[in-house]
Structure formats: C-alpha cells, structure tokens
Amino acid sequence: MVKVYALLVLYKGVNSGTVLKSAYDLQSFSFFQRSSVQEFMMFVSKTMVERTQAASRQSFKEGEYMLHVYVRADNLAGVLISDHEYPNRVAHTLITKILDEFTAAVPASNWATADEASVDFPLLPQYLARYQNPKEADALTKIQSELDETKIILHDTIKAVLERGEKLDDMVAKSESLTMHSKLFYKTARKTNSCCNF
Amino acid sequence: MDEDKFALVEKVMKDVDNVMMKNAELCAFDIVPVEANFQNKSPVLHLENCLGLESWCVKHVYMYCYSELMDKYFAKPKRKAQKPSSVNAERLTRLLNITLLINPELNSLWNKRREMVLNCFLQKSSELQFSKLVLSRKPKCNDAFAYRRWLLKEIFKDSTLQSNHINSLANDEIYVCDLASDKSANNYHSWNHRIWIINLLKKCKNFDVQFLFIKEYDFSERWLAKHVSDYSCFHYRQFCIENIFLVSVERWSTFDNHINGYNRRSLIKTLGNNFPKDITVQASEADLLTYSDESLVNLLLSYSNKKCNCTVDNVLLCRKIEVLFHELDLNSELLRFYKYHEAMWYHRRFIVHKLISIMYDHFGINRQNGSLVKSSCGKCNLDATSERNAKIVRYDGNRIYSCVLFNVLMNYEKVFIDERRIDGDNYADRHEKYLRFIEGLNNVM
Structure with missing residues (x-):
C-alpha cells in the first residue's frame, strides 16, 4: 500500500519540539483507535525531531510504517509518516517543499512561541490529499528536481536514535502528552502484533 | 461476585442487541x-455507526456466552443438544452474535447460523449485514467470507431474482471486498471472494457481466497504482485481463472510445520504438495508426501456417495484443517509479508469458518439455494424430522467432532489463533468467 498517514510541521526548540501544524489521514484505522493513533503519531514525531540534528534528514522504519524527518538549519522541522512503500525521495522532497511554503506563510519570528491553534497554514491537508498517489502528484508538480545535498540517513528502527538503555516502551509510559487510553492502546497493539499473522 | 458478572454479561448482550436492531x-x-x-x-x-466493546469485559462475556452455547446447543451426544426453535431462536441469535463478533473463527457457530437461516429464524439480508460487521474487525476471516458465499448461493437459487436486486447484491459484495482489501494488505480471502462473485455473476442471465468486467479491469488498474506489492491483487488483475478478452466487440469499442483509443496509440508507439532494425518495415507511426486490426495483425505476426481452415479472429487477437502491451507499459512505469518490488516483476512474467503463448497459438505450436511441437487446432482437431507430436523443423521455429511482434517484445524486454540493471535492481537479472530458461528463449535472446 502506498499511503501517507500524517504530515506535521514542528519547531525544534532548545529542549523540546512543538507542533506548529499537522494533518492526518486515519481512515484506514478503526474508528475507536483513531484518536490514539493520532496522539501517538504526534508523540513519536516530536520525539524524533528532538533527536534529529539541525540540517539533517532521517528516515526510520518502524513496523509497517516509515517516518521521514527533516530538520532545517533554522530549526524548522517537517515529519511525514507513511507506509514503507512510499518512495523516500518523494517523501523528502515533499517535506522540503512544505517547509519552504510554511516559511513563506508564517514569519520566522513566530515559530518559537506559536502553537497549532495560532498558526494558519491551510495548505497541509491539501498536500496530504494530493500526495496520496505520489506518482500522479510527482508528475503534476514536477518536483523531479533532485533533492538538495543533505544526505538521508536511513534507520531500520527507531531504536537507532534512542540513547543506551532507553526504551520506547518506557518513554511511552513516562510521557505526559499521551492519555491513559493511548498508552493502553500502545501496549495492546504491541501484544497483538507479536503473534504470527498470515 | 459471579452473579454480578452474569448480570453484567446479560446487560452487555442486551445492549449489543439493541444497537444492532436499531x-x-x-x-x-x-x-x-x-x-x-x-x-x-x-x-x-x-458512535457514528460504529459498535465498540471495552476490552475489560470481553473475557467475561466470551466465557459466559461460549459456555452457554456449548452446553445447551452443541451438547454431546447430539440428541441432547437443543435444536433452533421459535422458543430459543432469539436467545440463540444473541449468543451467536456476540460470540462471533469477538471470535469469528468458529466454524460450528457459523454452521448453526446456516441451520437457522434454512429454518427461517434468520433473514438472509440481515445475515449479510452481520458478516460484514464481523469483517470490519477481522478482514481476513475466511469463515465469514465462506458464510457470505453460502448465503449468496442460497439467494441465487431463486431464479426469479430481479436484475436490480442482482445489481445491488453485486455492488454490495464488491464493496465489502473493497473494504476488506483496504484494511489488510495482500488479503487473499477478499480477492478470492471477489473472483468468486464475478464467476457466479457470469452464470447469471439477468446481469450485464461484461460491463462489470470493464469496470473491474479499470478498478484494478487504479488500485494497483497505489498498492504496488499487493500480490493478491496482481492475481486478481490477471483474472480481469482474461475477462476483458471475453468482452464483445461492440462493448469493447465503447470502452476504447471512452479512453480515446489510448491503448492503440501506445501500442503503435511501442512498436515504432522497437521495430527490428534488420527488417525494413516501411510503415511509419502515422501510417500504422491508419491500419485496420486485420492488417496490423498481418504485419505483426505475418502469415500463419495452420493447416486447417478455421478463421482466426484478428480483431480479438489485436485487442489482446493491445491490452497486454498496455499492461507491459504500465508495469514498466510502476517499476521505474517504485523500484525493487518483487510482485511487479512477477506480474511482468505473466504478461510476457501471455504474449508468447498468443504467438505460439497463432503459429500452431506448443511447447512441451522445453521443445516446440506442432499442435492441433483447438477448434477443429484437423491435424492428423501422426503429425501431432512430431518435432517441428527448424524452419517453423524460426518463423515465430522472426515475426515482428516477437522481435518487438524481445527488444522491449532487453532495453528494460538493461535500464533496471543499471539502476541496481537485482530482479532485472532474475527476469532475464526467467526469459532465457523458463520461457526457453536462451537461443534467441
């Protein structure tokens, strides 16, 4: 399946990242799971932005999902969550494009203090819808132009950027931004995924 | 404590039942x-047409319902088990509903439902609805699909079925397959079910199955553009292609007009790019566009050496070639964009194999144990049995390898394999090996 689940624009502050704008397509999840999935995607995006150095690109494989992160030199960051069949090149070009347009729409002086409610950037959901089919969108917008020089670092799992002894499970348990419901959802999902599936 | 639980379970059952009724x-x-x-x-x-059950109660509810079912309705020996009757039908339905929602992989329970449908305690239409609900949580549940097939068979036994009723049944079924395929990648069961329903509709008199063929052909193309490694869907696509060959000439030309003769133009373009250089083909692309089906086939395959007098349907033959070359183009495009996907390469094998079999067929040749033999005409069985298994002389073999279509196909594949190989796609080598050793083209490549 080629699918984009979420697009987020974040600001990487000194200690933590803040979400400036986000758009989700969670139709493929069961109705009762959607809010948890959304919370989760936001949590993971924030964490990964915090662990990506400025002016670098990273892509993480986690289960059946791919997480593409780009943090610019000015600490504006973009995250795209897709499945693993989504072409990396398109994902990163799209993030670059979005960040450029975001810079044009929202002045840089506001980034550090703004939050999702105060930022007006209606383009995000449009991009999310259009790039569901990367082949058509790519032909349409002609972003064939090669990606900038920044190399994409590819990780097979999110664990690669965690510090020694740190576990995603513990981070989830400690996190304050996730509700009880979502934490439980995470635990159950872990359990169900571990059994064999045909 | 236990009594509390029983009361709770009864309450849950009642609530679920209420929601489902309302x-x-x-x-x-x-x-x-x-x-x-x-x-x-x-x-x-x-909430919003969705039914949810909180996980903490699932264990209690399931244990309670399952044991009541087993004790009362599936008791052994069989004579001790209660048969569905008007007295217990309602209770039994409730128990079955909730147990199957929680765990749909229990064939005995589905069989009990079948028994109840036959005794008219359950409605067929509401049963379709119920199994759809089950599939929303477990899209790979074969028992639920099998139950749907059984229901539909029962429904289709009625020969007075109105065509609009058949239409709505067909649409519903296809919709359910859509949902299940979307929920779970490579869902063998849902694609298989889709093939089953189309095969069922083929036998139906009051139904325009040719329209469905074209619709599904179009649908699978769009689906595959977004699900590039759904091998189950590739199998379905192959089924669609075979079906497209059964569509009547008039029907096909309407579709062809709809896509503006796109297939023909792209075939001509491919031909133009890959014409063998040593054979001087006079026609330019613009000329080729004016060719009739008949003359295009003559150009591509030259004459046939069939001995019988059966007429060859060149219009259909031309359509097959068009459709398969379109498929080949589509496949190349997707492989270029998404790269390194095994499922797409396997689909390519299917396309190439199909094209080569068309040629064998046209020249009245069969491939057995790796060597070419003459085959009898499928229509009239004219060929004498003595000649049948005679190995063909080299000259006949050369005839197929020198025809324009074969050379165009080989050139197309060679160029594509080289291009992919440079891009670092290991499957390109495997594809070449397949052509050489499985299709037996080692001598001519």
Whole structure:
C-alpha cells in the first residue's frame, strides 16, 4: 500500500519540539483507535525531531510504517509518516517543499512561541490529499528536481536514535502528552502484533 | 461476585442487541482497550455507526456466552443438544452474535447460523449485514467470507431474482471486498471472494457481466497504482485481463472510445520504438495508426501456417495484443517509479508469458518439455494424430522467432532489463533468467 498517514510541521526548540501544524489521514484505522493513533503519531514525531540534528534528514522504519524527518538549519522541522512503500525521495522532497511554503506563510519570528491553534497554514491537508498517489502528484508538480545535498540517513528502527538503555516502551509510559487510553492502546497493539499473522 | 458478572454479561448482550436492531447502518465493530471499569458505565460503545466493546469485559462475556452455547446447543451426544426453535431462536441469535463478533473463527457457530437461516429464524439480508460487521474487525476471516458465499448461493437459487436486486447484491459484495482489501494488505480471502462473485455473476442471465468486467479491469488498474506489492491483487488483475478478452466487440469499442483509443496509440508507439532494425518495415507511426486490426495483425505476426481452415479472429487477437502491451507499459512505469518490488516483476512474467503463448497459438505450436511441437487446432482437431507430436523443423521455429511482434517484445524486454540493471535492481537479472530458461528463449535472446 502506498499511503501517507500524517504530515506535521514542528519547531525544534532548545529542549523540546512543538507542533506548529499537522494533518492526518486515519481512515484506514478503526474508528475507536483513531484518536490514539493520532496522539501517538504526534508523540513519536516530536520525539524524533528532538533527536534529529539541525540540517539533517532521517528516515526510520518502524513496523509497517516509515517516518521521514527533516530538520532545517533554522530549526524548522517537517515529519511525514507513511507506509514503507512510499518512495523516500518523494517523501523528502515533499517535506522540503512544505517547509519552504510554511516559511513563506508564517514569519520566522513566530515559530518559537506559536502553537497549532495560532498558526494558519491551510495548505497541509491539501498536500496530504494530493500526495496520496505520489506518482500522479510527482508528475503534476514536477518536483523531479533532485533533492538538495543533505544526505538521508536511513534507520531500520527507531531504536537507532534512542540513547543506551532507553526504551520506547518506557518513554511511552513516562510521557505526559499521551492519555491513559493511548498508552493502553500502545501496549495492546504491541501484544497483538507479536503473534504470527498470515 | 459471579452473579454480578452474569448480570453484567446479560446487560452487555442486551445492549449489543439493541444497537444492532436499531442501527441498520452499523458499519464497524471493534474492541477498545480499556483496563478496568473505572466509571460505572456500560462497556458497549456506539458512535457514528460504529459498535465498540471495552476490552475489560470481553473475557467475561466470551466465557459466559461460549459456555452457554456449548452446553445447551452443541451438547454431546447430539440428541441432547437443543435444536433452533421459535422458543430459543432469539436467545440463540444473541449468543451467536456476540460470540462471533469477538471470535469469528468458529466454524460450528457459523454452521448453526446456516441451520437457522434454512429454518427461517434468520433473514438472509440481515445475515449479510452481520458478516460484514464481523469483517470490519477481522478482514481476513475466511469463515465469514465462506458464510457470505453460502448465503449468496442460497439467494441465487431463486431464479426469479430481479436484475436490480442482482445489481445491488453485486455492488454490495464488491464493496465489502473493497473494504476488506483496504484494511489488510495482500488479503487473499477478499480477492478470492471477489473472483468468486464475478464467476457466479457470469452464470447469471439477468446481469450485464461484461460491463462489470470493464469496470473491474479499470478498478484494478487504479488500485494497483497505489498498492504496488499487493500480490493478491496482481492475481486478481490477471483474472480481469482474461475477462476483458471475453468482452464483445461492440462493448469493447465503447470502452476504447471512452479512453480515446489510448491503448492503440501506445501500442503503435511501442512498436515504432522497437521495430527490428534488420527488417525494413516501411510503415511509419502515422501510417500504422491508419491500419485496420486485420492488417496490423498481418504485419505483426505475418502469415500463419495452420493447416486447417478455421478463421482466426484478428480483431480479438489485436485487442489482446493491445491490452497486454498496455499492461507491459504500465508495469514498466510502476517499476521505474517504485523500484525493487518483487510482485511487479512477477506480474511482468505473466504478461510476457501471455504474449508468447498468443504467438505460439497463432503459429500452431506448443511447447512441451522445453521443445516446440506442432499442435492441433483447438477448434477443429484437423491435424492428423501422426503429425501431432512430431518435432517441428527448424524452419517453423524460426518463423515465430522472426515475426515482428516477437522481435518487438524481445527488444522491449532487453532495453528494460538493461535500464533496471543499471539502476541496481537485482530482479532485472532474475527476469532475464526467467526469459532465457523458463520461457526457453536462451537461443534467441
């Protein structure tokens, strides 16, 4: 399946990242799971932005999902969550494009203090819808132009950027931004995924 | 304590039943993870046509319902088990509903439902609705699909079925398959079910199955553009292609007009790019566009050496070639864009194999144990049996390898394999090996 689940624009502050704008397509999840999935995607995006150095690109494989992160030199960051069949090149070009347009729409002086409610950037959901089919969108917008020089670092799992002894499970348990419901959802999902599936 | 639980389970069953009775549009069921009953609320959730059950109560509900079912209705020896009757039908339905929603992989319970349908305690239409609900949580549940097939067979036994009723049944079924395929990648069961329903409709007199063929052909193309490694869908696509060959000439030309003769133009373009250099083909691309089906086939395959007098349907032959070359183009495009996907390469094998078999067929040749033999005409069996297995002389073999279509195909594949190989796609080598050793083209490549 080629699918984009979420697009987020974040600001990487000194200690933590803040979400400036986000758009989700969670139709493929069961109705009762959607809010948890959304919370989760936001949590993971924030964490990964915090662990990506400025002016670098990273892509993480986690289960059946791919997480593409780009943090610019000015600490504006973009995250795209897709499945693993989504072409990396398109994902990163799209993030670059979005960040450029975001810079044009929202002045840089506001980034550090703004939050999702105060930022007006209606383009995000449009991009999310259009790039569901990367082949058509790519032909349409002609972003064939090669990606900038920044190399994409590819990780097979999110664990690669965690510090020694740190576990995603513990981070989830400690996190304050996730509700009880979502934490439980995470635990159950872990359990169900571990059994064999045909 | 236990009595509390029983009361709770009874309450849950009643609530679930109520929701299912009241809301005919119910479209999804799920178990929602909740650790314990913090608030004294019913664990049955009902939001926006979705039914949810909080996870803490699932164990109790399932144990209670399952054991009641087993004790009363599936007791052994069989004579001790209660048969569905007007007295217990309602209770039994409730128990079956909730147990199957939680665990749909219990064939005995589905069989009990079948028994109830036959005794008219359950409606066929509401049963279709119920199994759809089950599939919303477990899209790979074969028991639920099998139950649907059984229901549909029962429904289709009625020969007075109106065509609009058949239409709506067909649409519903295809819709259910859509949902299940979307929920779970490579869903063998849903694609298989889709093939089954189309094969069922083929036998139906009051149904325009040719329209469905074209619709599904179009649908699978769009689906595959977004699900590039769904091998189950590739299999379905191959089924669609075979079906397209059964569509009547008039029907096809309407579709062809709709896509503006796109297939023909792209075939001509491919031909133009890959014409063998040593054979001087006079026609330019613009000329080729004016060719009739008849003359295009003559150009591509030259004459046939069939001995019988059966007429060859060149219009159909031309359509087959067009469709398969379109498929080849599509496949190349997707492989270029998404790269390194095994499923697409395997689909390519299918396309190439199909094209080569068309040629063998045209020249009256069969491939047996790796060597070419003459085959009898499928239509009239004219060929004498003595000649049948005679190895063909080299000259006949050369005839197929020198025809324009064969050379165009080989050139197309060679160029594509080289291009992919440079891009670092290891499957390109494997594809070449396949052509050489499985299709037996080692001598001519």
